[in-house]
Amino acid sequence: MSGPVHHRDADSIEAEAAEWLAREHFWDWADADKAALESWLAVSSAHRVAYLRLKSGYARTDRLAALQPSKAEGPGIAWPLLLRVAASFAVIGVLGVAGAFYLARNARPQESTYSTPVGGHEIIRLADGSEIELNTSTTVALRMEAGKRIAKLARGEAFFKITHDDDHPFIVEAAGHRVMDLGTEFSVRDYAGGELEVTLVQGKARLEAADAKEDQRSAVLVPGDVAVATADTMSIRKVKASDLANALGWRRGLLVFHNTSLAQAAAALNRYNPNKLVIADARAARLTINGTFGTHDVEFFARMAETVFGLRVSTAGTTTTISR
Amino acid sequence: MKHGGGMAEAPGTDRGGTRRDASMSASAAEEWFVREVLPLEAALMRFLQHNWRNKADIADLRQEVYVHVFDAAQKEIPAHARAFVFQIARNLLINRLRRLQIVPIEAVADVDALGAAFDAPGAERAVIARDELRRLQTALDRLPPRCREAIILGRIEGLTGRAIAERMGISEQAVSVHLINGMRALVDEVYGSERKS
Numbered sequence A: 001m002s003g004p005v006h007h008r009d010a011d012s013i014e015a016e017a018a019e020w021l022a023r024e025h026f027w028d029w030a031d032a033d034k035a036a037l038e039s040w041l042a043v044s045s046a047h048r049v050a051y052l053r054l055k056s057g058y059a060r061t062d063r064l065a066a067l068q069p070s071k072a073e074g075p076g077i078a079w080p081l082l083l084r085v086a087a088s089f090a091v092i093g094v095l096g097v098a099g100a101f102y103l104a105r106n107a108r109p110q111e112s113t114y115s116t117p118v119g120g121h122e123i124i125r126l127a128d129g130s131e132i133e134l135n136t137s138t139t140v141a142l143r144m145e146a147g148k149r150i151a152k153l154a155r156g157e158a159f160f161k162i163t164h165d166d167d168h169p170f171i172v173e174a175a176g177h178r179v180m181d182l183g184t185e186f187s188v189r190d191y192a193g194g195e196l197e198v199t200l201v202q203g204k205a206r207l208e209a210a211d212a213k214e215d216q217r218s219a220v221l222v223p224g225d226v227a228v229a230t231a232d233t234m235s236i237r238k239v240k241a242s243d244l245a246n247a248l249g250w251r252r253g254l255l256v257f258h259n260t261s262l263a264q265a266a267a268a269l270n271r272y273n274p275n276k277l278v279i280a281d282a283r284a285a286r287l288t289i290n291g292t293f294g295t296h297d298v299e300f301f302a303r304m305a306e307t308v309f310g311l312r313v314s315t316a317g318t319t320t321t322i323s324r
Numbered sequence B: 001m002k003h004g005g006g007m008a009e010a011p012g013t014d015r016g017g018t019r020r021d022a023s024m025s026a027s028a029a030e031e032w033f034v035r036e037v038l039p040l041e042a043a044l045m046r047f048l049q050h051n052w053r054n055k056a057d058i059a060d061l062r063q064e065v066y067v068h069v070f071d072a073a074q075k076e077i078p079a080h081a082r083a084f085v086f087q088i089a090r091n092l093l094i095n096r097l098r099r100l101q102i103v104p105i106e107a108v109a110d111v112d113a114l115g116a117a118f119d120a121p122g123a124e125r126a127v128i129a130r131d132e133l134r135r136l137q138t139a140l141d142r143l144p145p146r147c148r149e150a151i152i153l154g155r156i157e158g159l160t161g162r163a164i165a166e167r168m169g170i171s172e173q174a175v176s177v178h179l180i181n182g183m184r185a186l187v188d189e190v191y192g193s194e195r196k197s
Helices: A010-026 A031-042 A045-059 A079-091 A100-106 A241-249 A261-271 A282-286 A298-309 B022-053 B055-073 B081-100 B105-119 B124-142 B144-154 B161-166 B172-191
Strands: A113-116 A122-125 A131-134 A139-145 A148-161 A170-174 A176-191 A194-209 A218-221 A224-227 A235-239 A254-261 A276-279 A287-296 A312-315 A319-323
Touching: A010 A045, A010 B055, A010 B161, A010 B172, A031 A045, A045 B022, A045 B055, A100 A241, A113 A131, A122 B172, A148 B022, A194 A241, A218 A224, A218 A235, A254 A261, A254 A312, A261 A276, A261 A282, A261 A287, A261 A298, A276 A298, A287 A298, A287 B022, A298 A312, A298 A319, B022 B055, B022 B081, B022 B172, B124 B144, B124 B172, B144 B172, B161 B172
Parallel strands: A148 A170, A276 A319
Antiparallel strands: A113 A139, A122 A131, A131 A148, A139 A148, A148 A176, A170 A176, A176 A194, A194 A218, A194 A224, A224 A235, A254 A287, A312 A319
């Protein structure tokens, strides 16, 4: 890194890089354009890093695209849409700084809490490379204690992708249990009734009761295992890879239903939305559906019930009632 | 059935494996650069702003650091991205100070002290992801109205430049400028480095 670096000023290079990127995304883009871009990039590393930076940064703004409303047309769209954007961002209740484990290492034990509101979905990336993905209405508190990385799932559901570190075991505490990572990807869901579900995707993890004096209620989970634990029971079943992917569909913003009753499907959607679905008729509640829904597709779901099953849909306030 | 779009993986790294051989190391370097170096940008900018008086130089300094780092990575991927980036930044500042010929000793000492502090494992990488949504919203709110509208139509509604021009009733040239400015501002926000106007 000695020697003179041939460079033009960063601002004009970035402007050019942005122009390329905009052309690529929004305007006609033919092979000739692609070739022209390649030769522009080949001119200097300064061009390439500017382009790389914009491209990968812009790719990450795709979360904005997730806010696309269902088919709205016509002029004057910009304002309602903006409100929608603002509303979706409104409550992201977070305190502290991520990388909390490291910050907490020296100081007195200190907790950092992360929460998502109903319908929220967030990924916490930790300084050690681990990732915690929070589903709707979820709270996780992180702390470092005696060299252990501890994540307490206070409510909700989270997916953990842990960078294993023998010196700093990663432990998830939830509903009176502990999940200990042995190099792992897994999800933990705290059903509000003291019931806990742990799904292991990759690696290995140990599940045990938090007050495990005796070893009898402890199990090592392997990929495909779904463990359900209550205060005094623990059961493990195996699921197929495809079912595993469906169960974790929320990570992509999807709910996958397979022979699911309307009642269960409505309950699943209600987890993600402040507007609640009520199936007011016992027979309707038992109808089953297959299909993939966005976690926020309440309206779409209601319309489907109306058109596919011929049910009656009425909305009052934040409640949508489906009846015969 | 409708799919809840948008949450898909960012298209930043292409796993298609379209290029081979000669550019193998180039794409490995690119991948590393995006994954390891860019997330350090907020910290790097703080470091530069802290240690360089003339704010007008900051963007150029950042570019120079990136170019050095990227060129080095094409030969061999450094084992410790953070330490490497800050070492490059530190050396760059020291060289620049030397070239100014008035070598303010305490400035150099300062740079060294700070650099050491920045080598500690930090939280910046995580902060970016954490605050991303809020940052994006803020960035969007801060854009001039027409620019914001163009970005919303383009990024959220997925319209082409031409369709945006029609919808907004302005020239394609104007749309192009709005999109370029908007993209740059959003990207700055993603990396957590404030755009100085």
